[in-house]
Amino acid sequence: MDVDPATAYRVDVHNVVHETIEGEVIVIHLLNGSYYSLGGGGPEIWERLLEGATASQIAAGIPNGGADEAEVLGKVREFLADLAQDGLIVPDPGANGAGSPSRSAGTWVPPVFERYTDMKDYFLLDPIHEVDATGWPNRQAG
Amino acid sequence: MALPAAAGTVAPVQHQLDGLTEAADAAASACGGWRERTVRIAGEPFILRFAGTHLLDALFPSFAHLAAGGAAAGAASVKVFESTVSGVARPHLPWSEIPDAPGEPIVRLDEGDHQGVADSRSTIVAMADLTRRRAVMHVPDVAGVASAEMGARLRPPLLLLLGALGPLPLHAAAVGAGERGALLAGMSGAGKSTLSVACALTGMSFCGDDYVVLEDSKGAPIVHALNSTVRLSLRSAGLLGLELPAAAFAPEVQEGDFADPKGQFDIDELAPGAMRSRLRLRAVVVPRRDGVAGKARPIGGAAALRALAPSTVLQSPGRRPYAMRTLGSLVRALPCFELATGGDPRAAATALSDLLEGLD
Numbered sequence: 001m002d003v004d005p006a007t008a009y010r011v012d013v014h015n016v017v018h019e020t021i022e023g024e025v026i027v028i029h030l031l032n033g034s035y036y037s038l039g040g041g042g043p044e045i046w047e048r049l050l051e052g053a054t055a056s057q058i059a060a061g062i063p064n065g066g067a068d069e070a071e072v073l074g075k076v077r078e079f080l081a082d083l084a085q086d087g088l089i090v091p092d093p094g095a096n097g098a099g100s101p102s103r104s105a106g107t108w109v110p111p112v113f114e115r116y117t118d119m120k121d122y123f124l125l126d127p128i129h130e131v132d133a134t135g136w137p138n139r140q141a142g
Numbered sequence: 143m144a145l146p147a148a149a150g151t152v153a154p155v156q157h158q159l160d161g162l163t164e165a166a167d168a169a170a171s172a173c174g175g176w177r178e179r180t181v182r183i184a185g186e187p188f189i190l191r192f193a194g195t196h197l198l199d200a201l202f203p204s205f206a207h208l209a210a211g212g213a214a215a216g217a218a219s220v221k222v223f224e225s226t227v228s229g230v231a232r233p234h235l236p237w238s239e240i241p242d243a244p245g246e247p248i249v250r251l252d253e254g255d256h257q258g259v260a261d262s263r264s265t266i267v268a269m270a271d272l273t274r275r276r277a278v279m280h281v282p283d284v285a286g287v288a289s290a291e292m293g294a295r296l297r298p299p300l301l302l303l304l305g306a307l308g309p310l311p312l313h314a315a316a317v318g319a320g321e322r323g324a325l326l327a328g329m330s331g332a333g334k335s336t337l338s339v340a341c342a343l344t345g346m347s348f349c350g351d352d353y354v355v356l357e358d359s360k361g362a363p364i365v366h367a368l369n370s371t372v373r374l375s376l377r378s379a380g381l382l383g384l385e386l387p388a389a390a391f392a393p394e395v396q397e398g399d400f401a402d403p404k405g406q407f408d409i410d411e412l413a414p415g416a417m418r419s420r421l422r423l424r425a426v427v428v429p430r431r432d433g434v435a436g437k438a439r440p441i442g443g444a445a446a447l448r449a450l451a452p453s454t455v456l457q458s459p460g461r462r463p464y465a466m467r468t469l470g471s472l473v474r475a476l477p478c479f480e481l482a483t484g485g486d487p488r489a490a491a492t493a494l495s496d497l498l499e500g501l502d
Contacts, residue, residue: 017455017462017463017465017466018466019447019451019466019467019469019470021442021443021444021447021470021473021474022442022443022444023444024442024444026444026447026448026451026470028451028452028455028456028462028466030455030456030462033452033456035448035451035452037444037448116448116452118329
């Protein structure tokens with residue numbers, strides 16, 4: 001999956017919940033039971049995605065400590081591709097929350113994306129189907 | 143009187159709940175009336191109404207430790223009925239039907255104030271009206287439900303109602319050394335039950351092996367008990383040195399680790415006096431089955447949150463962001479540890495007791 005550096009993305013708050021603790025973001029996907037740890041520079045990027053930001057805006061705003069800008073943008077795009085592939089973020093062409101950020105001071109730390117599927121396996125073994133009043137297979141709206 | 147659905151249409155969810163309530167009332171009439179008990183969970187009063195003495199005797203004992211006397215103004219209520227003895231069938235509830243679904247699913251209805259859960263393994267169905275704080279639960283055949291499953295049967299409607307009352311049900315066990323409690327976090331199969339029973343057998347207190355309720359308070363975190371039963375596998379009973387009748391264990395149909403036969407036992411039978419209705423938490427502990435039994439090491443709050451949050455959050459319909467924030471606050475407030483249980487859960491329990499007593 002390729003991420004257009006000019007397309008804004010936003011955290012899919014309808015289908016995920018998240019909590020940042022000790023420099024790590026824990027994200028749970030509510031529909032499939034997978035959960036994630038975002039480490040390294042991931043929380044910094046995640047913070048910008050909460051406002052709706054493009055890969056270019058993120059790469060221009062996070063600490064890079066003088067690292068090669070193309071390399072930073074490439075890593076950000078890879079990270080966003082992982083998040084988008086798993087449905088944690090969605091394109092949001094109307095977002096303009098990030099604007100033109102000023103770069104934060106600090107060292108460039110590449111983001112780390114870790115996926116845990118043990119709960120997903122549990123889900124598949126013992127799935128919880130959420131339905132509306134008319135029943136299976138009609139999922140509840142929203 | 144509920145309005146019947148027109149042919150070819152589906153009754154609105156409120157009418158489905160009304161129909162279920164009417165069936166429960168009819169079952170109670172057929173079985174000598176309601177048998178009532180009041181319990182208090184995390185400070186919240188519940189009136190449990192059983193359609194007949196046979197249901198009271200079968201379902202209430204594992205919640206008897208929560209019995210509360212006196213008036214229960216504003217209490218939430220749960221009506222429980224069955225079909226075999228009463229002769230009253232459960233009305234059709236379209237949301238609870240899953241034709242040709244894979245596995246053995248749990249169905250959850252989440253329509254704002256109306257919540258429901260149907261478990262195809264037990265065929266138990268519960269529906270709740272959160273605004274009116276009322277729930278109804280149907281057990282098809284109380285005699286046909288294996289004793290291994292009976293102890294926790296009242297949990298579904300209570301968990302539904304608790305979802306609207308503030309206290310947060312946690313998918314976790316809780317044990318204590320003196321006044322110092324530990325929340326045992328981990329998904330099904332992580333070893334929570336085995337370790338919590340080992341703790342009870344070695345003199346610690348016990349507050350729950352699978353679900354506890356976190357009090358909605360600003361002070362030190364406190365968890366409250368639900369049922370007093372524990373669910374043990376035959377293998378775990380062997381590791382614990384318990385000699386329990388083989389007939390008490392029923393094989394499970396799933397593959398892999400879940401194939402180990404399971405039985406349900408009241409903690410008071412295994413470790414008399416160990417049950418506590420509440421514990422003040424001093425630590426979060428994540429058991430792991432491998433490693434040297436009893437070896438504990440500090441872990442970060444993020445690692446503890448990964449063990450604690452997914453199953454609790456996913457089972458908190460209607461307030462999952464709140465559940466995630468609450469659990470985040472919990473692991474920030476408490477020291478977190480990983481504890482290896484290895485093949486010796488009693489050794490791990492002793493280590494956990496020492497760990498708790500050594501905390502400042």
